[in-house]
Amino acid sequence: AQSVTQLDSHVSVSEGTPVLLRCNYSSSYSPSLFWYVQHPNKGLQLLLKYTSAATLVKGINGFEAEFKKSETSFHLTKPSAHMSDAAEYFCVVSEGGNRDDKIIFGKGTRLHILP
Amino acid sequence: DGGITQSPKYLFRKEGQNVTLSCEQNLNHDAMYWYRQDPGQGLRLIYYSQIVNDFQKGDIAEGYSVSREKKESFPLTVTSAQKNPTAFYLCASSITGGPDTQYFGPGTRLTVL
Numbered sequence: 001a002q003s004v005t006q007l008d009s010h011v012s013v014s015e016g017t018p019v020l021l022r023c024n025y026s027s028s029y030s031p032s033l034f035w036y037v038q039h040p041n042k043g044l045q046l047l048l049k050y051t052s053a054a055t056l057v058k059g060i061n062g063f064e065a066e067f068k069k070s071e072t073s074f075h076l077t078k079p080s081a082h083m084s085d086a087a088e089y090f091c092v093v094s095e096g097g098n099r100d101d102k103i104i105f106g107k108g109t110r111l112h113i114l115p
Numbered sequence: 116d117g118g119i120t121q122s123p124k125y126l127f128r129k130e131g132q133n134v135t136l137s138c139e140q141n142l143n144h145d146a147m148y149w150y151r152q153d154p155g156q157g158l159r160l161i162y163y164s165q166i167v168n169d170f171q172k173g174d175i176a177e178g179y180s181v182s183r184e185k186k187e188s189f190p191l192t193v194t195s196a197q198k199n200p201t202a203f204y205l206c207a208s209s210i211t212g213g214p215d216t217q218y219f220g221p222g223t224r225l226t227v228l
Binding site for chain 2: 032034045046049094101103107108
């Protein structure tokens with residue numbers, strides 16, 4: 001059975017410093033992995049997606065994530081945080097490659113940016 | 116201007132009343148989803164539909180109902196049987212489902228008084 005764990009419910013960083021949001025998954029098959037961002041009272045927006053191509057995935061707004069099969073991790077990083085990055089971030093896993101595959105959302109990590 | 120819309124943005128209802136949340140997409144996507152979001156719990160799947168006139172229960176379908184009579188529309192009814200309906204409701208669509216990217220609407224915040 002697949003699952004996804006976001007290891008931190010809240011992360012605070014200073015503006016201009018690196019961001020690391022951690023995500024671990026479990027999956028019996030080759031998963032598709034996503035990171036979505038949600039600003040307050042808004043819908044979710046796709047940041048980036050991994051689907052068994054390059055293990056380092058680049059997304060929008062300077063974010064990237066690395067798929068590490070040996071560690072079952074898909075951590076989200078950004079070299080330098082900006083105030084506009086303050087939001088909630090969701091790691092998502094979809095097992096296999098079929099339309100019937102279940103999609104599992106992590107519980108989210110709220111990113112706070114300190115001035 | 117393609118996208119997915121939800122209305123209304125805020126909705127207030129008295130306890131015991133049914134209420135219907137609207138979700139429309141003009142992306143020509145086959146799959147549509149309804150999620151409920153509560154603080155600290157992430158998104159939980161209520162119902163999903165992969166094709167017109169067909170839909171499946173998600174993890175928390177009790178107290179909710181849906182219909183999919185048209186490809187572009189997937190309304191959600193919150194019935195009086197739903198014990199704790201106050202929440203933020205998000206609708207999403209994807210091309211075919213499964214590992215496809217989901218596109219989200221702006222959400223409806225339902226408050227039951």
